[in-house]
Amino acid sequence: MKKEDVPQDLSSLGKLTREVCYATDSEGKYTTELSRGWDVKIDALDTAWSDIDKRIADARQKVLNKEASPLLFFMEYRLMDLALLASYTGFWQWQIKRHLKPEVFDELSNKKLEKYAEAFNVKVQDLKQMTVNES
Amino acid sequence: MKADFVHHQSAHCESGVTSGLLQNAGATQITEPLAFGIGAGLFYAYIPLIKINNGPAIAFRTFPGLIFKRTCKALGIPVIQKKFRSKEQAENFLKEALQNKQPVGCQVGVYYLSYFPKEYRFHFNAHNLVVFGQEGDNYLISDPIMETPTSLTSYELERVRFAKGALAPKGQIYYPAKHVEVNDDTIRRAIKHGIKQNINNMLRIPGWFAGVEGIRYTGKRIKKWRDNLGLQKAGLYLAQLVRMQEEIGTGGGGFRYMYGAFLQEADNFLPGKGLSDISKQFTEAGDLWRTAAVQAAGIYKGRIGSQKDFDVMSNHLLQIADIEEKAFKALNKIKW
Numbered sequence: 001m002k003k004e005d006v007p008q009d010l011s012s013l014g015k016l017t018r019e020v021c022y023a024t025d026s027e028g029k030y031t032t033e034l035s036r037g038w039d040v041k042i043d044a045l046d047t048a049w050s051d052i053d054k055r056i057a058d059a060r061q062k063v064l065n066k067e068a069s070p071l072l073f074f075m076e077y078r079l080m081d082l083a084l085l086a087s088y089t090g091f092w093q094w095q096i097k098r099h100l101k102p103e104v105f106d107e108l109s110n111k112k113l114e115k116y117a118e119a120f121n122v123k124v125q126d127l128k129q130m131t132v133n134e135s
Numbered sequence: 136m137k138a139d140f141v142h143h144q145s146a147h148c149e150s151g152v153t154s155g156l157l158q159n160a161g162a163t164q165i166t167e168p169l170a171f172g173i174g175a176g177l178f179y180a181y182i183p184l185i186k187i188n189n190g191p192a193i194a195f196r197t198f199p200g201l202i203f204k205r206t207c208k209a210l211g212i213p214v215i216q217k218k219f220r221s222k223e224q225a226e227n228f229l230k231e232a233l234q235n236k237q238p239v240g241c242q243v244g245v246y247y248l249s250y251f252p253k254e255y256r257f258h259f260n261a262h263n264l265v266v267f268g269q270e271g272d273n274y275l276i277s278d279p280i281m282e283t284p285t286s287l288t289s290y291e292l293e294r295v296r297f298a299k300g301a302l303a304p305k306g307q308i309y310y311p312a313k314h315v316e317v318n319d320d321t322i323r324r325a326i327k328h329g330i331k332q333n334i335n336n337m338l339r340i341p342g343w344f345a346g347v348e349g350i351r352y353t354g355k356r357i358k359k360w361r362d363n364l365g366l367q368k369a370g371l372y373l374a375q376l377v378r379m380q381e382e383i384g385t386g387g388g389g390f391r392y393m394y395g396a397f398l399q400e401a402d403n404f405l406p407g408k409g410l411s412d413i414s415k416q417f418t419e420a421g422d423l424w425r426t427a428a429v430q431a432a433g434i435y436k437g438r439i440g441s442q443k444d445f446d447v448m449s450n451h452l453l454q455i456a457d458i459e460e461k462a463f464k465a466l467n468k469i470k471w
Contacts, residue, residue: 001392001422012252017282020146022168022392024418030168030396032146034282040377040425040432045254047374047435048188079188079246079258087299121247 003033011037011045052079063130069105070130071096074120077132088119137268140238142277142284143167146389147196148263150176151279152240153203155265159238160311162210164322172397173209173325174202175332177390180345181353185301188257190375192301193353195390197336199242199261199302203309205332209325213312218305222293225306229266229274232310238267238277242307244298250278250285260302266292319404326401327471333394337463347460354452361445370435373448377428377435388428391421391459408469416462420455427451 003023013019014036021035059076062068075085082093089096091112098104099112110124117124126133140159145151150171157165171177178197185192196202200216207214219225232239244260245251268275273286287295296306340346353376360369380388398414430448433439 001388001418001425012254016250016252017280019280020144021389022146022396024395028415030392030399030414040428043432043436044374044377044428047371048378049254051371052188081186084258084300087303 003031006033006035007038007040008036009039009042011042013037052076060130063102066102069100069102070127071100071105071116073130074116074122074127078120080119085119089115091115136233136236137270137275138233138236138238140265140267140277143279144282145279146393147171147176148279149199149202149261150174150393152263152265153206155277155279156203156238156240156310157206157210157212160212161314162212162311162317164317164319165206165210166400168393168397168400169322169326170202170206171390171393172333172401173322173329174204174206175329175336176202177333177394178336178345179347179349181349181356182344187259187301188375190372193376193379195380199263199304200307200309203240205329206325207311209328210315210317210321212315212317214309215312216307216309218307220305222297222306225296225308226289226293229308230269232308233266233269237310238265239308239310240265241292241296241309242304243292243295244300244304245295246298247291247294249287249291250276250281258298258300260298260300260304323404326404330401330466330469334463334467337459338467347456347463350452350456350459354449354456357445357452358449361440361442366440369445370437370440373431374435377431380424380428388421388424391417391424395421405471408471409465410469413462413465416458416465420458420462423451423455423458427455 001023003025006021006023018034018036020032022030023033025031056073056076059068059073063070063073082096085096086093099108113124113127117127120127122132143151143155145154145167150167153170153174154165154167157170176196178194180194181191183191204214204216217228219228229239241264243262243264244258245262246256246258248256248262265277266274267277272289274289274292275284275286277284296304298304337346343349343352360372364372395414395417398410398417402410427448430451434444434448
């Protein structure tokens with residue numbers, strides 16, 4: 001890539017910091033140039049997030065329908081699968097599967113809820129009520 | 136307390152941290168491309184069995200920790216590299232190093248990395264940064280991706296050092312064990328060693344999923360994605376490929392450019408071997424990775440999406456495989 005072709009499409013990262021790119025100058029020598037972002041990358045990220053947002057919305061609906069406990073919502077919200085949540089909380093995957101049932105979740109001790117709350121970086125109260133308090 | 140450390144922004148985290156720490160320790164000639172090349176950083180692997188964010192895992196560079204380890208080893212620099220079971224021990228070790236004015240490299244997960252914008256935070260555990268000081272409850276951070284130094288609270292740093300999941304950092308910390316100066320002869324030897332290792336990783340690695348063969352295999356698979364996965368999921372997979380390729384800092388295309396930059400610098404140390412000419416082939420490969428990304432974007436944005444469009448995408452990868460194979464074979468022919 002030539003230095004002058006380094007894309008400068010402002011991304012949300014670009015607002016914070018520009019990225020270093022290696023590119024060639026007019027004599028073919030490698031040098032570095034700062035980039036504010038690239039549309040192709042921005043679109044790839046948007047595509048990933050619109051899929052995630054859909055999964056979060058589906059999970060929220062399932063919780064509201066009492067088909068799943070709020071854990072499902074927070075797993076999608078924090079992009080965690082069973083294996084990852086298990087390693088963050090120390091629970092076995094089969095335990096988490098049980099806790100995903102609303103009736104089991106409602107009976108969980110505060111100590112267990114604390115573990116989930118810490119893994120999701122929320123308060124226990126928010127965990128129970130499926131609320132998120134962050135920008 | 137604060138160690139003397141000059142923040143350098145770089146294109147890729149681990150080669151940047153490696154070059155930053157080595158320069159700080161006295162090996163001032165080790166630029167980012169030299170660290171990347173000597174550490175044999177260029178790689179490709181397609182691992183459909185490991186799912187990341189519901190898509191296949193694709194790596195464009197080698198495993199975390201290896202660039203630092205290999206570069207130091209090739210330059211004959213002793214290293215200290217440690218992982219921890221206990222968070223407390225990990226922090227004590229860090230504090231002790233900082234008290235001795237030693238800046239250290241840390242492997243971290245990006246999901247809870249508070250200074251990154253939220254949309255860039257995934258459970259990706261192969262990020263690297265330098266911790267160079269402590270002020271109150273804050274650690275001073277030199278993240279090579281950022282233009283300026285930043286900071287994390289002790290809780291935030293602990294959280295990212297002990298991120299969980301694939302390639303969990305386990306508090307990994309690393310730095311050169313002592314002040315060293317390297318001479319040009321050592322660098323020449325290290326360059327040759329790094330190139331040979333990279334030839335092995337790209338041409339001779341067994342299995343269909345890694346190296347040049349892995350690129351070819353991915354290319355062939357992409358032809359079938361539209362029929363096998365449906366247009367929407369195929370689009371998500373392609374977006375995943377591009378994100379792995381071009382995400383924060385440098386990406387797959389960028390790694391090819393960095394390798395090109397490495398060969399140009401290597402040519403100054405080892406003139407007459409044709410390294411500068413071969414460098415052009417990596418530039419060509421990098422350009423084609425970017426062309427492929429543009430094609431993929433057309434598909435995941437929904438502008439195009441016929442089987443013919445997937446065939447074009449597939450052919451880009453097959454062509455890249457040919458270029459990279461040719462380039463590494465040319466490197467392999469060099470009589471050192």
